[in-house]
Amino acid sequence: MNRRDFMKNATRGGAGFALGGFMTRAYGRAEAVGPLAAAALSDTDRVLVIIRLNGGNDGLNTLVNFENDAYYQARPKIHITKQEALRLTPTQGLHPQLTGFKELYDEGQLMVMQGVGYPNPNRSHFRSTDIWMTASDSSEFLSDGWLGRYFESQTPGFPDTLPEHPLAVDIGPVLSLALLGKNGAMGIALRNPRQFVYLVERGNQIIEDGKIPSPAGFELDFIRRINFESLQYSSQVQDAANKGANRVEYPANNSLANQLSLVSRLIAGGLQSKVYLVSLGGFDTHANQLNRHNTLMRYLNEAVTAFVQDLRQHQLQDRVLGMSISEFGRRTKENGSAGTDHGTSAPMFFFGTSVQAGIAGPQPNFERVDRRGDFHYDHDFRHVYASVLNQWFDVPENILSSIFSSNPSHVPILRPKLDLAQVDFNADGKLDFNDFLEFTQAFGSNESKFDLDGDGKVGFSDFLRFVDAYRNR
Template structure:
């Protein structure tokens, strides 16, 4: 292919701009990531080696996720949205899970699911972007230009594969001053039948006289073809009907749309022996201002299938049993239903943890549904008590060094014996 034709192809496909960005700082292909694998796992084995952070973008309604079904204020505040007691998947005499979360109920019964009540931060902000920034930078008292995992990468001088995002873009969580995590999008390139993969691969070869940026962009485009193949191979063992029709994001708050595919890639890396310590995946669409029942039902069903399938798959290997999953959202929703059969931006919400080494059960105090702060729940657990446990147990780091302004005590969320 001559240089002019190749350039026109790249421009027409948008790869010179978008591909160059994808090939920038922090971008790593899946094949390169797998090349770092050590099948013999010759690293120091800890009870919990790896954490998978699952971000639910949009502000998940925690009261209809972990349901306080025995509290009369629950139905009184949201009669249109409250689930009848007989539909709630009971965990104890006071709380139960959303009806779509039967897989997670099974993990609870097996002692592999922990739920932290009322997680938030001081002086809550109801902006999606500011609140998510606080969660990912762990800096509730003011803006910060690094994420809490990024600061750990800086301090430990970790290689790029130490923290990996399988999201469309690299989250602030993994950004440090001198080092960043890797960004490996789960979205490969699907070619039409009439386009041969070999033809696309030829576009990724270096050509004489072209700029370095064009060469990197073309290489990134060819990588997408390879990524598509690797994704299909990774997802096949755990494919589910839910992943076949991913829920689109409801707003511009971000998040991936196929959580099962992202977690399948994490599983592939863990089983191969990739030395990643922190994975970041996401699911978007939780900004349920209107018609919440339908949207959240579908989203929580996808979350349940993806997380349960991943934890069950991880239970099959020694490396997998040392993986913990943490599920959080930027805030919960208001206690009362709004006029559109939805809920507006709130404050505190539950955090879920799953895995073989998780200290199953409830942690923290449930927030009151009647003693509110201008209609919102009062947080009973500082989110840094959760991330502090991740740092201390999984990453063997001092939480106060990486969680800005933190003076608290991490929760005992993991079994270390």
């Protein structure tokens, strides 16, 4: 596949383009199908947003097992009570700060995957982060990342021919190891989101208004200007950021919210990157965990809630899959400083309109722990990664096995693809344009036959599911 093919494939539903255009002309129902056509006519790339919770997030206090005595015995001081937890099931609930996550769950747009880890877990922040970024074995040292290998498999001409837009954007000072390929960086780091926003919104003056610069300031400003002009993709990024305005207010003093607001602007503004990385640090809660973790959960909740609202305002919610990762969970038993030490497996979050909503995987088993009292894992994170690539980006098996050293098995993350019969609306045994016409007539109604996602109305996400099925017919 050459770059052109890749970019074409990246724009999912080539059908969507043509259908959208035809539809608005043929029926003049631009009003009803406006957002649909707009999305189809711009691009329907799928985007993966990875939220890194750096420092090792405490899984046990994120998804609370409030009916399990073993949990309260392990955490006499730093537990979430049954009353506090935001109940999802009769036995499990979310950290009380995660109110937006609870809403997503209720709307069928959140999945919590429990017990994600890997064999022979390493409890060093640095080493375990590298393992998560490279998708290596515990004893294996790789110098390229899982996303880097994925993008390399899609862009054989790289770096001689470059995609028109960055493949991935890491909102951070240095490009994550996850995005390093064998032949270099398979994405760009917006080194410094605050500086970036500053440059986009206020020009690139370091010289304060009215003040005469010193020689050092004068020269530094010159280099910064050239630097900005020469940053790869700076014009694409700047254009997208200028075009894409945030449509909701993001919370202030919340670094993750800052980063996600920029991601939303870039997606809304038409940047065609497939992966965005953002991060929130400070999860290494060795002491006085309750307050600190509470603050972090609030940051996470406020940031993701605003982000999801913003995506919805832009009609982008169907294009974005969110995923949280952390280098490890924390020790099951609390330590002597009302904190927790480094542990092993922990839950991951997935959010988006096409996730297989619910809680996946068995509840943590306090009986089945290692010598230090840490959980064994139920899902290998590499299988989770592979499943994301397979289900969200349609990466086939043979490529997955080249990205991950062992043959990954699959975990359901997205709802399974529709049967042909489900979208053969006129029941003539084939999926064709007539089925699409039937669908468009029902658009905006609540006819259950066309309500493919079962949310009670025939909407845009049903359209995407139809397009998906059409493509796979």
